[in-house]
Structures are given as C-alpha cells and as structure tokens.
Amino acid sequence: MNKGQKLLKKAKKIIPGGNQLLSKRSEMFLPDYWPAYYKKAKGCKVWDLNNKVYYDFAGMGVTACVLGYSDDDINKALIQGLKSGSMCTLNATEEVDLAKELLSIHKWSGMAKFCKSGGEACMVAIRIARAFTNKNSIAFCGYHGWHDWYLATNMSNSKNLDKQLLPGLKTKGVSNSFKNSIKPFFYNDINSLKKLFRKKNNNIGIIIMEPMRGVKPSNNFLKQVQSIAKKNNALLIFDEITSGFKDNYGGLHLKFKVNPDLAIFGKSIGNGYPISAIIGRKEIMQVAQETFISSTMWTDRLGFIAAKTTLKKLKQLQINKKISIYGKIIKKGWREIAKKNDIKIGISGQDCIPVLRFDYPNNMEILTYFTQEMLKKGFLAGSQVTTNYAYNHKIIKKYLKSADIVFKKIRTCLEVGKFPLKGKIKHSTFRRLTG
Numbered sequence: 001m002n003k004g005q006k007l008l009k010k011a012k013k014i015i016p017g018g019n020q021l022l023s024k025r026s027e028m029f030l031p032d033y034w035p036a037y038y039k040k041a042k043g044c045k046v047w048d049l050n051n052k053v054y055y056d057f058a059g060m061g062v063t064a065c066v067l068g069y070s071d072d073d074i075n076k077a078l079i080q081g082l083k084s085g086s087m088c089t090l091n092a093t094e095e096v097d098l099a100k101e102l103l104s105i106h107k108w109s110g111m112a113k114f115c116k117s118g119g120e121a122c123m124v125a126i127r128i129a130r131a132f133t134n135k136n137s138i139a140f141c142g143y144h145g146w147h148d149w150y151l152a153t154n155m156s157n158s159k160n161l162d163k164q165l166l167p168g169l170k171t172k173g174v175s176n177s178f179k180n181s182i183k184p185f186f187y188n189d190i191n192s193l194k195k196l197f198r199k200k201n202n203n204i205g206i207i208i209m210e211p212m213r214g215v216k217p218s219n220n221f222l223k224q225v226q227s228i229a230k231k232n233n234a235l236l237i238f239d240e241i242t243s244g245f246k247d248n249y250g251g252l253h254l255k256f257k258v259n260p261d262l263a264i265f266g267k268s269i270g271n272g273y274p275i276s277a278i279i280g281r282k283e284i285m286q287v288a289q290e291t292f293i294s295s296t297m298w299t300d301r302l303g304f305i306a307a308k309t310t311l312k313k314l315k316q317l318q319i320n321k322k323i324s325i326y327g328k329i330i331k332k333g334w335r336e337i338a339k340k341n342d343i344k345i346g347i348s349g350q351d352c353i354p355v356l357r358f359d360y361p362n363n364m365e366i367l368t369y370f371t372q373e374m375l376k377k378g379f380l381a382g383s384q385v386t387t388n389y390a391y392n393h394k395i396i397k398k399y400l401k402s403a404d405i406v407f408k409k410i411r412t413c414l415e416v417g418k419f420p421l422k423g424k425i426k427h428s429t430f431r432r433l434t435g
C-alpha cells in the first residue's frame with residue numbers, strides 16, 4: 001500500500017489539487033504511484049511514508065536545494081535564530097547583512113528588497129518598475145509566476161503563453177485590468193521583441209525574462225535585449241529565480257556580463273527556505289518608497305539567516321563549479337547509455353540543471369515509464385535533475401547505472417511498441433520554452 005497516495009486522496013478532498021504547487025503534484029511524475037509525501041529529507045535522500053528511501057534526481061525541492069536537504073550549517077544557524085526569536089516588533093539585523101552581500105556581489109545594483117516567494121518577488125519588481133517608468137505595458141519571455149499581471153497576457157490572446165508555459169492556460173479569475181498590456185516575445189528571437197516595440201503607442205516600460213533557461217543566448221541576444229530596453233526607455237528585469245546562484249555565484253547575468261536594471265532571486269538563495277530578493281539600481285529601487293509594498297512575513301528572520309548561510313557556503317566551497325561538473329557527468333552519462341541502448345534522446349538545460357527528453361512522439365509515456373522503473377531502483381527521477389552539493393561521484397554513478405538498465409528496458413518496449421505502465425501517463429509540466 002502506498003501510504004502517500006492514500007493521504008493524497010484525502011488531501012484532494014480538502015485542498016484544491018491536493019497541494020500548493022503544480023510541479024509537486026504526483027500527476028507530474030507518476031500518477032497514482034508517486035510516493036507523494038515525505039517523512040524526512042536529508043542530503044539528497046528522501047524517506048517516504050512507507051519508510052522507503054530514495055535518492056532525489058527529480059528536482060531537489062523544485063530546484064531550490066542546491067546545498068542538499070536539511071543542511072547542517074543552515075540548521076545550526078536557524079536553530080540559533082529560532083532560539084533568539086524569529087519574529088519581533090523590531091527588525092532583524094540579518095536583513096541588512098543579506099542586502100549588503102547581494103549588493104556587493106552585484107556591483108551594478110544599489111538597493112535590495114526582500115519577500116518570500118518567487119512569483120511575489122516578480123510582482124514587487126514589476127510594481128517598482130512600473131512606478132519608475134509610468135508605463136503600463138510589459139514585454140515578457142518565459143515563466144514568472146502565477147500572478148494576475150502575468151496570466152493576463154492570455155486575455156488578449158489565449159495562445160500568448162503557449163510557447164512560454166502551459167498551452168491554453170485559462171485566465172479564469174484574473175482581473176482584466178492588464179488586458180492587452182502583457183506581450184510575449186521569444187528567447188533568442190530578437191525580432192519578436194523588436195516587433196513589440198515597433199507597434200505605435202506600445203507603452204512598454206518593462207522587459208522581463210530569464211537570462212537563460214534551456215539553451216544559451218546566441219547572437220549576443222542578451223546584449224541586444226539590453227540595448228532595445230535602453231533605446232526605448234524600458235527597464236530590463238532579469239528573473240534569476242531558478243538560474244541564480246547555481247551555475248554561477250550571483251547569477252547567470254554576471255557570467256554573461258549583461259547587467260539588468262533589476263534582478264530577482266528566489267529558491268536557492270535560501271536553499272529552499274522562504275526568501276526571495278529584488279535588487280536594482282538605486283534610483284529605481286528608491287521609488288518603492290512612493291508605492292505601497294509591504295508585508296509582515298517579509299520581515300521573518302529565518303529566511304534572511306538561511307540566505308546568509310547559504311551564500312556563505314556557496315562562496316566558500318565554490319559549490320557552483322562542483323554542481324556544474326556533476327551536471328556535465330550526468331549529461332555525458334545520458335548520452336552514453338542512450339547510444340549504447342540505441343535510444344534517441346535530447347538534452348537541454350544549464351549543466352547544473354540538466355533536462356532529458358526522449359525523442360519519440362510518446363516522450364511523455366516513456367518518461368512516465370522511466371520514472372516508474374527508476375522508483376523501483378530507489379530513485380526519484382524525472383526529466384530534470386537538480387544537481388546539488390549532497391551528490392557525489394558514487395551516487396551519480398549509481399544513478400547512471402540504474403538509468404542504463406531502465407534505458408535497456410525502454411529499448412525493448414520501443415521494439416514491442418508497448419510500455420507496461422501501472423497507472424496513467426503523467427501530465428505535461430510547465431513548458432518553459434525560453435530556450
């Protein structure tokens with residue numbers, strides 16, 4: 001009996017969808033058979049409700065836990081913070097420390113603000129940028145959270161998010177006040193952005209995008225975007241919620257040497273503890289004083305402590321380099337076992353977040369089978385791996401050895417033309433086709 005699925009059935013009766021995040025739904029991995037809940041997570045190991053232990057090669061907290069789960073140094077710092085009080089009438093000094101650290105890494109920036117989640121931080125950045133430019137419209141590329149400003153793009157054209165997120169995403173419940181003002185453009189397609197600015201009275205004051213998702217920028221794409229922003233008096237916002245502090249300490253824009261006007265971080269800056277950050281040029285950030293952006297829980301001390309400790313560890317141990325090496329080994333391993341078993345695959349993503357695709361029309365079915373069979377071998381595995389400091393060469397070797405065995409089974413299934421799935425095929429997850 002899968003205790004996790006049993007609990008999920010109960011949860012679905014009292015929580016819409018059963019949980020709070022689409023990407024953590026069982027249906028995204030292995031419908032009806034995914035362990036669904038955990039008792040304990042430590043390093044890169046996860047214990048489910050049946051006390052089965054798995055290595056996590058399926059996301060590590062949706063790419064957040066770059067140091068591994070329940071990191072001892074963070075735990076120690078947090079326990080100290082808890083004992084000294086995590087909430088108070090007065091402010092936590094760690095907030096100032098964290099701001100100083102972020103600004104010292106990003107010399108182009110002059111001020112920081114903090115909140116808790118990624119989508120929320122995007123909303124804050126958008127508000128500040130709008131207040132500064134006094135222009136209503138936004139050009140966006142990629143995924144930036146669940147908020148009205150973003151989803152509203154599908155109000156003017158229900159296909160606007162198709163190449164960015166979920167095809168046919170509904171706008172039910174979204175305010176139509178942003179209708180016609182949120183315009184998509186596409187990664188490495190500078191003409192798609194130019195076209196938006198060519199329109200008369202476009203009123204675009206913000207360009208928001210990830211510096212990179214699936215593929216690297218080509219033809220100086222980021223520099224070209226930056227120059228279009230400058231020419232049109234629009235602010236460039238880099239959303240580094242997923243990319244930041246993984247491949248490169250600070251973020252990918254530092255590596256690509258293109259500075260935005262504002263940048264957003266979340267997820268791994270606190271190794272999964274709730275903390276997100278918006279940094280920007282001083283004259284822009286100061287406008288936050290003239291618009292109301294304020295929340296009680298943004299002052300919580302633990303997020304600041306988690307982020308301070310995470311950043312210190314990432315820097316001192318040069319973890320970014322290490323995890324990119326792990327990712328390269330995984331990508332190389334996938335290529336080798338695919339060749340050996342005569343399976344067509346596609347690989348994308350930054351080295352530290354490699355993404356696997358089976359190049360067949362039934363990719364989703366094969367991925368579901370891959371997850372099903374890897375689970376039997378003690379791995380939470382899907383299409384995307386988040387490399388982290390808790391991995392080591394031995395664990396990665398074990399993963400690739402198991403994947404090789406499953407690839408062999410996949411070859412047989414391809415020949416027979418049937419994949420013996422216990423349940424349904426998984427749902428397609430966010431299609432973040434920024435690359």
Ligand SMILES: Cc1ncc(COP(=O)(O)O)c(C=O)c1O
Pocket residue numbers: 117118119120122142143144145146210239240241242266267
């Ligand atoms: C680029 C990007 N922006 C925004 C978000 C939303 O962040 P959150 O889920 O913390 O609200 C995500 C989450 O995956 C993301 O990858």
